[in-house]
Amino acid sequence: MCPIRWADQTCVTPGTGSNIVSLDAFITGEERRTIDDRFRITLPPEMAQAVTDSDGRTIVTKERFGCLSLWRANEWQQRQDAGVAVLRQKIQAGRMDQKWDDVQRLGRLLSTRSQTVQLANRSRLLIPDAFREFLGAAINQEVMVVGAVICVEIWNLAAWLDTLKAEMPAFNPLFKELSS
Template sequence: MSAATGLLIGEFIRTVDRRYRLAIPPELCELLLATGSRLVIAKERSGCLSLWPAAIWQPRIDGAIEIMGSKLQAGLFAQRVGQLQELGRLLSTRHKIVSLKARSRLVVPEGFREFLGVQPDTELVVVGAAVCVELWQPAAWNACISSEMPEFRRRIDALTA
């Protein structure tokens, strides 16, 4: 279905097990891994994580990192070191490279669990967002939906009821 368009589309409910493992639906999985097995998990707004093919995400940071490296070598220390430090700190916490394990399961890494606000043995909403896959805490997802797309509210309620 979505494979035809080349866009990640669809909404699924999955449970996170005691070990913070989560099965990514095959439809999404296929497209996610189309460009390679390396993925990037990133913190978006709190209550939501996003999963990107590394090929798509990486250029966003590689550019920054490359420039950071060259600035370092150029010796612009005094003024730039502080900025590099700040940026590096944010890069560290914002994303992480991961890969899917057996049965195309993702383990939500330490440090991302609290941000997502997920407890073991609870449900998550897995949403295709065209270029990436998003993992939502149900409450946050509902809030997002009802604020951005009120007309879909009824459908979701009908589905989950």
């Protein structure tokens, strides 16, 4: 099982240090798109390909308010299944007895956080009903489609600009930290 597979199919196991990934494998770039009258956006083809399984499935997730993330369905499911398996082991071992409120809260978030979608012709994504309010975008409104290295993000334009404003000053220190 590969924990992370880049767009070029290179497998990366975090923490092992054994996988060298070229910058070409990262999902990068940003493009403005407009939500059409049926709540669809057209993804850049290379980004759509990077987050779509061979059977056309993509997972759309609620990450940060004003932002949705797109992932390959099989990889997302593997990550989620691994986390749920650990949680089940903790419950069976009695280690969660004092944390039932947190377990229920996690269950609610798991239930509403992601949905499997199929991209239509020309890499069009229909934004699911339950995700539209979270994104905070309306018909004929522009959104920003951003490559976030391991996934594709769809941002409410105002939220994206706020995020850039807050995070861009930390770019150089972050790059140095992660690349050294």
